[in-house]
Amino acid sequence: MAPSSMARVAGRGGPEAPINLVQLATNTLGNRDLEVQVLHLFKSQSSTTLERLACENDAGVRLDLVHTLKGSARAIGAERVAMVCENLEVRMQSTSDTATEGLIAAVDEANRYIRDLLEG
Template sequence: MASSSLARVAGRSGPDAPIDLVQLAANTLGNRDLEVQVLHLFKSQSSSTLERLNRESDAGIRRDLVHTLKGSARAVGAERVAIVCEALEGRMRDRADADTDGLADAVEEVNAYIRDLLDS
């Protein structure tokens, strides 16, 4: 697997980092410009998804939003966000108005990490 060109500027890397930079590099074929674009897109999309999730009342749309966010998280290597989304999807099948606070925390951790990465 390719090592991430962003890894050299990351303050936190390895298994405890909010984003698996090796996975990100593999998904972007080690193209640093593409890594940066994908991270910007994830940060923007994840924030807008959370806002929409908080406003949306339709249970099906809420589940779709969480499912889409899960896929995006996996694409950038944000496995904790993906795991939280997967658990939330299960809770949403049982209860349409399931609490999403854990998701907001996980997304904020990743987005703060992305800001740190891109500001380096």
């Protein structure tokens, strides 16, 4: 499968990038318009999720939010965000320590990368 035009032009598209653009292209079947749409959706959803996590007290709801964000991150190739979510899920199930600073940092990094990618 040929990489999308987005993957070809990204300067930071290697394994160190916050988003694996090859994975994104694979998941969107190389459709650049769809790539742009899902990146915009992730930026919006991830920001909303972090806001909800900051205000939510119900442990079950918080766990669901993190789990949903993990799936969204994997869908766009944001594996660092997904791994932080996965680790947070484990902590949330076994302790009351549900600090989200690492998640906030990972999401911020991914969203900055998306912004730079889309604004070009």
